Amino acid sequence: MTAPAVLDPTATPRRCLGVRIRRVRGELLLGVGPQSLALSDVAELIYTRADGSRSLRSIAEEVAREYGIAPEEALVDVGDFVADLVALGVVTC
Amino acid sequence: MEQQRTDPEDWLAPLRRRGLVPADCLAGFLVGSAARGWTNARSDYDIYLVTGSVWQTETSNRIPMPLNPPQTHSETFYEQGRRWEVTYWLESQFDQLLAKVAWEEYERGFAGEVLTPREEVSLGRLATCLPLLGPQWIESARGRLAASAFRSFVVVRSLGLADDAVEDALGQLESGNPESATISARRAFGHAVDALLEAEGEYGSHMPKWRPNRLRAIAPPFLRFEQYWALETMRDYDPDAPERWIKDVLTICQEISMRVETT
Numbered sequence: 411m412t413a414p415a416v417l418d419p420t421a422t423p424r425r426c427l428g429v430r431i432r433r434v435r436g437e438l439l440l441g442v443g444p445q446s447l448a449l450s451d452v453a454e455l456i457y458t459r460a461d462g463s464r465s466l467r468s469i470a471e472e473v474a475r476e477y478g479i480a481p482e483e484a485l486v487d488v489g490d491f492v493a494d495l496v497a498l499g500v501v502t503c
Numbered sequence: 504m505e506q507q508r509t510d511p512e513d514w515l516a517p518l519r520r521r522g523l524v525p526a527d528c529l530a531g532f533l534v535g536s537a538a539r540g541w542t543n544a545r546s547d548y549d550i551y552l553v554t555g556s557v558w559q560t561e562t563s564n565r566i567p568m569p570l571n572p573p574q575t576h577s578e579t580f581y582e583q584g585r586r587w588e589v590t591y592w593l594e595s596q597f598d599q600l601l602a603k604v605a606w607e608e609y610e611r612g613f614a615g616e617v618l619t620p621r622e623e624v625s626l627g628r629l630a631t632c633l634p635l636l637g638p639q640w641i642e643s644a645r646g647r648l649a650a651s652a653f654r655s656f657v658v659v660r661s662l663g664l665a666d667d668a669v670e671d672a673l674g675q676l677e678s679g680n681p682e683s684a685t686i687s688a689r690r691a692f693g694h695a696v697d698a699l700l701e702a703e704g705e706y707g708s709h710m711p712k713w714r715p716n717r718l719r720a721i722a723p724p725f726l727r728f729e730q731y732w733a734l735e736t737m738r739d740y741d742p743d744a745p746e747r748w749i750k751d752v753l754t755i756c757q758e759i760s761m762r763v764e765t766t
Contacts, residue, residue: 427753428673430666431760438761458761461754 417466417489423496423503424462442498452477456488460501466492511635514550517582523589527555530637530644534628541716547586551628553640558591569619570596592625594640600626601647609652609766617656620709626653627706655766657701661708662760665694669753681745688752692734695756699723702763725762726755 417423430441438454440447449457452473459469466489474484495501508514514533518524524531535549536542552558563576577590602608603617604626618626629648634641668691675684696718697708705717718731733739734755740748 425757427750427757428669429757431757432662433761433764435766436764 417493417496417503419467419470419485419489420465421503422462422465423460423469423492423501425457425460426500426502429500440500442500447498447500453491456491457495457501460492460495511633514548514633514635517580517587518550518589521578521580523578523580524552524636525554525556525558525591528636529553529555529594530640531635532629532632532641533635534632536713538628538631538633539713539716539720541713547588550587550589550635551592551625551632552589553592553594553597553637555594557593563591566590566621568596568622570599570622572596590625597644601644601651601653604651604653604656606652609655616660623657624707624709627657630704630706652766653706654701654704657706657708658698658763659765661694661698661701662763662765665691665698665756665760668694669756672749672753676746676749681749684749685740685745688749689737691756692752695759696726696731698763699726699759702765725758 432439432441432446438449438457440449440457455473455476456469459472467485469492470485470488471481473479473488474481477484479487492501492503496503511531515524515531530553532538532551533548534551536546537548542548557572558576560576560578563578566575566577568574572593575590575592575596577588579586579588581587600618600622603622608617626648629641629644632641668687672684672687672691675681675687693711693714694708696714697711700706700714700717700721701708703721703723705721707713707717715728715732715735718726719728722728734752737748739751
């Protein structure tokens, strides 16, 4: 698997339209081709904040506050995850 | 001036005078707009009676239903200029409707159109009816409805229709057809709002004329009425630049999908 692209912290990710989304028993599922991708709590937080108005850094700061981790560490994790979502075609950046 | 009806017997009296309440009537309930307090001077009154045997007279109308027996019957009359329609259901027909939306059926993967629109409207009306006769039967039937997969069936159906319409709108935009994309976005929005309402037990998606009333009834914090109404009436639509409105609507549909709980 190729490494995800490194994203600019000022980039503002946006969820792609046309992705099938279901909340099943509290869990958010994204339709990715014939598969469904179940989001963990932190993944859901990142995905739902990706509305085109927040930067990666701003989302990472929220994740850092919510989960009590260092902002720079959160920025790396959020950047990696968003890059994965971009590769899957469910988010644009 | 039409009489104010506050007592169940006020509703039943016009039927009794015409001999339209059978001796084996198990339950009777007012349904539709009158049961919700949404009537106007031109509204019909609709009453369902649940009986132990088939009601069939020279004046009754046959309403086809994919049930056994394959129809219900209705009687219509006018009272003080108002049209009344009384529909006669067998108890076993309600049992069959509820069996169609059992969890076993849902889990079998047929989460689509298991009920005809008429069946769906009839079952949904049970949730918001005004009991007139046989309150225990009605309470029991409502309990069975609440315990069934009816809500999941209709929510999943509406979300699926919304997804299909979103897909259409995006494809039409990409191919340079903003007019069709606009229509598709409106359809997507209607279905998505219906899913939001159905998830809260506000059924009746086959009657979009009541969507504003249903939305007011549950007042979802996520979608304020003013915002809903601005989109429904296309207030910010710019015919010279329709893409922005279309994408805003599709984004709201996506946000609804993220919030509506399915099973």
